[in-house]
Amino acid sequence: ALDRDSFNQLSKLDHFDGQHWTQINGPGVKTEALRATAQELHVFGDGVFHLSGTTWVAETVPGPATWLEYSDVGNDIFLVGNDYTTTPSTPRLAKRQAGTWSAIPAPATQTVCGIAALSANDIWVTGQDRDPNTFVYQATISHWDGATWTITKPANVTSACAIIANAGEIWVAGTGNGSILRRATNGTWTTLNGAALGDIRALVVDATGAVWASGDNGVIMHR
Template identity: 30%
Template structure:
């Protein structure tokens, strides 16, 4: 979840943005023959980009925040990449206090959605939805349930102009706590769609406090995931009629220590039979062991996929993007550093892939259909093509 306190803690560490764009030809070429050219975003020292959504190598939206008045005001931020340069596009900041865009979905040159939240000076925060109509960004009213308050949206995905999903969390007074929030846009209005607010892990029922990852394949095939799990990854699926909890593998012991949490931080898919979930498995204790999570959905069940071997393998993964069943990428950090680490799936196994020298982290991957992979981070930006 990305509520105000969590974002404030990252301000010092993320003051700029980086973009790494790759157009993989084959698994081998993508790892061995990719070249990189810097493409710095606009006024990178004043902002943090949180999410990126490409339609191609020459059409991508990135959204996040702009720090104003010595970081006392946090405003929304949107930049568009046209294949040659970044352009900042004005976005509404309704409260003038804290207004944040966490996620973006690029549907067409005249249609995109961004989702996040606003926090007023009284400390109350509400869901924030903004739409691009080809000319400007404008706010749009979200759904509202009688028992819902303190709403935050973390992610957004779309399959068409009439099928857009946003997910996050809200305080539900009927249960007295935070639960996952899912909203849907049908082309006319946003509405809250009921979803299960609990799951079972190791025979114990747990609440779902938030959703932080989403992928939409079609109007009848959408997935959301949480990074607040127990001993199992928490995922739910939309089949066109209703949301339901889908069982995932159970984890009990990690390096001889009981598993404390299985967190999913990224989802990606190429079809209803090819969905990836990545994140981190953490054990109990002050010096708890950590290990990356790689799980795959084959259309019938989720299964654990082996991680690459070697000391360079990240201990956790923050994002995943899939271009085809034999071409998927996962992003993490090199062990003991803030330097990025990339992994590649060739249809058979995951392997570690070298990345260009960066003076900062990469945090998110996104893919345009079949051709372009973009990594988003801080301090630098890179454009890469295979020639």
């Protein structure tokens, strides 16, 4: 569990061992995501940190960037974020393999915010562009095949961040009209109506392979 202050800094973490809760200090930086396994604990945001005993250790990651989300492939970690020190911001991707971080080419979109990696040569990234003339926002879904990025812009979806891979399909939650877009195995996008949720913020796959979506107003949808 995360305990953030008003500046989105991770001040405390709460851990439950099945019987008791214990609390430790956070790294004290803006934090966007937490990754916990049986072997290690990472936080991502303005930097990447792992917990060594009770001490947070900064890892060297190509950047600069505010890291927003991650995806695991075996023992490798894939990260997505943006460098907000530039105008406009610059998308960043990174990969950790055997304990070392390296940069990955980013798609030619204005921002990125979600990632689902199936392998080093099969990566899906969500993001957003804004038209400089109309100021209208447009969601982007980008696919990396190991050599090039292919960018899709789904109609009537202003932003898409939540993304998961499930049984050979890619699911993306879009905001603006509450739609969910599903990529079938033949590459065709099918739009599913999720308007009852308002803006959809998160997707998860359970142990049975079912997809759950959560949105505004505390609503949860199951498929």
